[in-house]
Amino acid sequence: MNDITIENDSALTEFVAATAAEHDMPGMAVGIWADGRVIFANTGVTSTENPVPVTEHTLFAIGSTSKTFTTTALLRLVADGRVDLDAPVRTYVPELTLLDERHAAAITVRQLLNHTAGLEWNIINNTGEGDDGLAAFVASLAELPLIAAPGERPSYSQAGFNLLGRVIENVTGVPFEQVVAETVLAPVGLRESFYSRDEVMTRRFAAGHERQADGQLAVARAWKGTRANNPGGGLGSTVSDLLRWGRFHLGDGHGEHGDTVLPAELLDRMKQPTARLRASAMADAFGLCWMLRDVDGVRVVGHDGSGFGQFANFQLVPERNFAVVVLSNASPDGIPANQAVVRWALRHYLGVVDADPEPVAFDAGRAPELFGVYDIDAMTMTCYAEGEQLLLECKVKPEIRAAAPEAEIPQDHPPFPFGLLPGDGDEYVITAGSFQGQRGFFSRDERGEITGIDLAGRLFTRIA
Structure with missing residues (x-):
């Protein structure tokens, strides 16, 4: 995990600039880990209203890519014997109440990690920025719709990951954000990743943009969700830090100074399929948080994120010791722009082709x-x-x-x-x-x- 030489790749730089221009993207930041090399390519500005050049040290809101940090912090508790993945969630959050009492009693920690808990996507509410924000959110889960019995089927749930944050708080007795900072961010050497807006606003950061009805981009005034959404999607980070994060998850679990952050066995277990998905571009299967895809004969492991006009793509190819990170700051075209860069990188550096399937002809009877x-x-x-x-x-x-x-x-x-x-x-x-x-x-x-x-x-x- 020691720092290494940063290189340039003119082909990557040119492609990123062209992609940003094609999709009218104010700014993009890209990082590649390939063949032991770190490569960055940045283009554009942080904001159309207050334009500052984007660099690999520009903070973006990374949305659901934050879930990988929450999972790693939780698995540290598993490694220490303080959490059992197959224990009911109520073992650690006895206050949990859902619409169905049997459902609430049956959900396990593992089912939250692989989105098979049967919980609806989320509850959109503001429970404040205090240390009790996550606890108040969990109390509101009594209103959350249930879509299936626990373990019956996967369905992506933001609420489930925010509930995992409360597991971490109750087990440690410490606010969620502090646990992640002390047990994950600091040991891995991530100095440009923060949950607090106060930490973000004193550094170079990207503003999200939303395409308006007239086709123009406008700066999104909200930068991220409320504090209760931090476990599922509240981290701000940079391409530089995320590439270091990717190298950690491709490694043996040791941190910046050689100490074990997470045993290699648990790092590997995160990448093993636990729930199969059908016909999903998101993944072929969920591991423990990770989304797993088989692309052109290789396994791709990743977790993307989005919110408030900002988009993060974070993809690893473990068998090839490869990582690609793409951050952009305009909706809705951040999705195809980021995907284009990821696909180009897979093809350019690995010879791996990621293509869409072809549909059949329209059937008026069907x-x-x-x-x-x-x-x-x-x-x-x-x-x-x-x-x-x-x-x-x-x-x-x-x-x-x-x-x-x-x-x-x-x-x-x-x-x-x-x-x-x-x-x-x-x-x-x-x-x-x-x-x-x-x-x-x-x-x-x-x-x-x-x-x-x-x-x-x-x-x-x-x-x-």
Whole structure:
């Protein structure tokens, strides 16, 4: 983990600059670990209102990539014998209450880590910035919808990871952020990663941007979510720190000064499949937090993140000792921009080709059974067709926008065109727009009737 020489790659620099220009991205920062080399490529500015050049030391809000830090801190407690992955969560959070008492009693720590706890995506509420923010959030989980019995199926849950933060707090008796800082960030040597806005605002940081209805970019006034969202998505970090983080997770568990931060056995266990996903661009399987994909014959391990107009892609190829980190600061095109850089890096440095599957032709007889309205806590999705084009329209619920104006909920995306994939006809791929390449599937009950649709690892339940 000692510092090494930083190199340049003109081909990478040129591609990053061209990609940022193509997607009208204010700024991008990219880091590569390949063949024992550290390579950075940066372009653009931190903000259209207060433009400062982006460097590898510019802080971005990394969203759900934060989950990898939460998991590592939790597994340190597992290594110390203070947490059992297969113990009920109530062993450590006895105050947990859910809509179903049996559900609350049955969920295990492991099921939170691999998103099989049966919890809906999240509850959007503001429980304050005090040390009691996470405890108050957990108390509000009594209102969280449940989508399946524990262990029955994977469905990505932000609420589940924030609950893991409360596990860490209760076991240690110390605020979550302090535990991560002392047991993970400091030992690994990450000096540019912070949860506190006060720490971020005194350093060079990127502002997120949202595309407005008129096509122009506007600075997002919210930088990150509330404190209760820190375990699931509240860290700010830099490409420099994240590349060091990637090298740690590709290594043997030793930190900056040679001390063991996490036993190698647990690092490896994080990367082993624990729950298979169907037709998902997010992953083929969940490990312990990590999202696992098989791409062109190699295993890719990663965890991306997004929020408030900022996007993070964090991908590792363990068998090739390779890491790529991409950070950008505008929505919605940060998704395809980051993906383009990741795919270019896999091809350029490893010869690995990551391509989207091809859909089948439109079937007028098959399509109508897909049509309807599908729902999660914060969004409604409508499936319909225009001519021979299937479409998914995702909209934030009006009551969510009305209840949280300070959060600057992003503009709704235009409808996503999609096509069904070969096979049983229930799997699909989005074919254009900012979600191009995202895959999912329609769920059926025992009678064969469609009851839901999965998108980005989340289950939308059919309501009409």
